[in-house]
Amino acid sequence: MSVDLKMPVLIVDDYKTMLRIVHNLLKQIGFENVEEATDGGAALQKLRDRNFGLVISDWNMEPMTGLQLLKEVRSDIKLKGVPFIMITAESKTENVVAAKAAGVNNYIVKPFNAATLKQKLVTVLGDF
Amino acid sequence: MTRRAERSLPASSAVAHAAPRAPAATATAAGKSEIETVVRQVVASLRGDLNATDLSLYDELEGLARFIQSARSEIAALRPDEIRHKHLPSATDELDAIVVHTAEATGAILDAAEQIEAATATLPAENGRAIQERVTRIYEACNFQDITGQRITKIVKTLKQIENKVEALVAAFGDEVARERARGKESAVPAATPSDADLLNGPQLPTTANSQADIDALFDKL
Numbered sequence: 135m136s137v138d139l140k141m142p143v144l145i146v147d148d149y150k151t152m153l154r155i156v157h158n159l160l161k162q163i164g165f166e167n168v169e170e171a172t173d174g175g176a177a178l179q180k181l182r183d184r185n186f187g188l189v190i191s192d193w194n195m196e197p198m199t200g201l202q203l204l205k206e207v208r209s210d211i212k213l214k215g216v217p218f219i220m221i222t223a224e225s226k227t228e229n230v231v232a233a234k235a236a237g238v239n240n241y242i243v244k245p246f247n248a249a250t251l252k253q254k255l256v257t258v259l260g261d262f
Numbered sequence: 263m264t265r266r267a268e269r270s271l272p273a274s275s276a277v278a279h280a281a282p283r284a285p286a287a288t289a290t291a292a293g294k295s296e297i298e299t300v301v302r303q304v305v306a307s308l309r310g311d312l313n314a315t316d317l318s319l320y321d322e323l324e325g326l327a328r329f330i331q332s333a334r335s336e337i338a339a340l341r342p343d344e345i346r347h348k349h350l351p352s353a354t355d356e357l358d359a360i361v362v363h364t365a366e367a368t369g370a371i372l373d374a375a376e377q378i379e380a381a382t383a384t385l386p387a388e389n390g391r392a393i394q395e396r397v398t399r400i401y402e403a404c405n406f407q408d409i410t411g412q413r414i415t416k417i418v419k420t421l422k423q424i425e426n427k428v429e430a431l432v433a434a435f436g437d438e439v440a441r442e443r444a445r446g447k448e449s450a451v452p453a454a455t456p457s458d459a460d461l462l463n464g465p466q467l468p469t470t471a472n473s474q475a476d477i478d479a480l481f482d483k484l
Contacts, residue, residue: 151368152408155401158376162398194412223412245405248398 137255137262139164141187146170146177146203147221148195152244156190156221159248163255164262174198178206181213188259193222193229201236208237217258221246298330337431338438346428350421357414357421359467368407375400 143165145156153170160168169186171177175198177191189207193200200220207213220233221242230241240254256262301323379397382390432439466472472480 147408149408149411151365151372151404154372155404158372158379158401159398162379162394223409245402245409247402 137259138187139262140166142167142169142184143188143190144169144171144177144180144186146172146174146189146191146195146200148172148192152192152221156251159251160190162248163252174200174203174206177203181207181216182210186216188255189216189218190221191218193220193224193233201233204233204236204238219254219258298327298334301327301330334435334438338435338442341439341442342428342431342435343439343443346425346432350425350428354418354421355467357418359465361411361414362468364407364410368404371400372404375404 143160145153145160145168147153147156147170150172153172157168157170169180169184171180173195174191177189178198180186181189189203191200191203195203198206200222204218204220207216207218214237217239218237219240219242220238221244222229223244225243233241239258242250242254304323375397379394382393382397385393
């Protein structure tokens with residue numbers, strides 16, 4: 135099954151530069167409908183307002199971290215099925231274990247490249 | 263109570279009885295070395311009818327008091343207040359400036375890369391693809407700004423912890439630090455001509471730096 139490139143994708147990061155980079159890379163891959171949020175609270179609001187097909191979030195944010203956002207998403211009956219990819223500089227084993235336990239679909243360590251992003255998208259969403 | 267009886271009391275009782283504190287000393291004692299105060303008071307309580315063992319103990323305690331006083335003076339001479347008020351805030355400001363400048367530079371690079379990417383639509387497909395691949399490399403390389411920012415934030419947090427420790431040190435050695443500060447002011451005679459080392463300060467922070475217009479105006483005045 136091919137991925138619907140028109141589906142809304144939400145990227146969450148408190149660094150505007152990173153939002154811009156991920157946004158541009160997703161556009162290059164072919165996603166047409168990318169939205170941004172600069173913190174976990176705003177992301178949750180957007181997720182509740184609209185049906186997103188994918189969340190790509192940073193971990194290290196304040197006041198709500200990416201892990202907390204993931205837990206909120208997984209505990210919300212309407213959102214719990216949304217694919218969630220963490221992009222973060224946190225590369226310790228315990229971070230990956232905690233994210234996996236909280237229900238993350240995949241994990242990308244910064245700095246990353248376009249090929250890694252695409253590969254993880256394929257792993258989570260299927261071929262496109 | 264006789265001296266002999268006084269010395270048979272527990273140390274805290276002897277100290278309390280031997281040397282009532284003056285108000286000023288009481289006010290600063292909390293922030294000063296309690297050990298030194300106790301040693302001095304125990305020594306004071308031992309004056310009088312002393313035997314050889316007492317004298318030996320007296321010498322040891324006096325030596326300990328001198329050592330503590332010397333250590334306090336040395337620490338005060340390091341001017342921990344200057345570290346807290348001048349060096350650490352300056353280092354933090356410099357690090358913040360790095361984050362701001364790298365973010366601005368990265369933003370400018372991304373602006374240009376996005377414009378180049380948009381322009382590839384007007385090129386023959388093969389050329390457009392080749393240029394777009396290079397643009398992708400630019401996007402990837404711009405990851406550095408986020409990583410740099412996070413690393414610098416960690417350093418700033420560490421500096422903050424050091425600042426807190428130094429603050430505690432300044433509080434504990436308040437009087438000595440104030441004396442050292444006064445001594446430093448007395449001996450600080452401005453040089454008539456700054457040395458080469460004095461002139462090497464690196465880039466200035468945006469809030470304090472002269473602009474090119476300031477420099478031009480100054481240059482014309484000289």
